[in-house]
Amino acid sequence: MCIAISRIGAVAGTFMLPIISNAWGSQAIFIICGTVLLIGGIICYQWAPETSLRFAKHNRSTINEPSGSRVTSSRYSDSTID
Numbered sequence: 083m084c085i086a087i088s089r090i091g092a093v094a095g096t097f098m099l100p101i102i103s104n105a106w107g108s109q110a111i112f113i114i115c116g117t118v119l120l121i122g123g124i125i126c127y128q129w130a131p132e133t134s135l136r137f138a139k140h141n142r143s144t145i146n147e148p149s150g151s152r153v154t155s156s157r158y159s160d161s162t163i164d
Contacts, residue, residue, distance in 0.1 A: 103111055 099111065102114065
């Protein structure tokens with residue numbers, strides 16, 4: 083699914099950019115690109131695991147632990163921090 087969406091974006095960028103630029107000018111290009119980037123940023127912020135509070139709390143708790151101590155997360159309960 084992601085690859086198909088990226089292919090659509092590649093086609094739009096390659097073929098539609100000159101058409102839109104000739105029809106509406108460069109200001110329209112900047113507005114369209116900015117809108118697409120804003121929507122993508124919002125989607126990534128909402129659903130990407132590395133932007134979640136749970137991920138941030140886990141990283142903060144494991145970074146401050148001394149070397150060789152056990153990680154408290156159940157996901158890494160059998161590993162040690164080196």
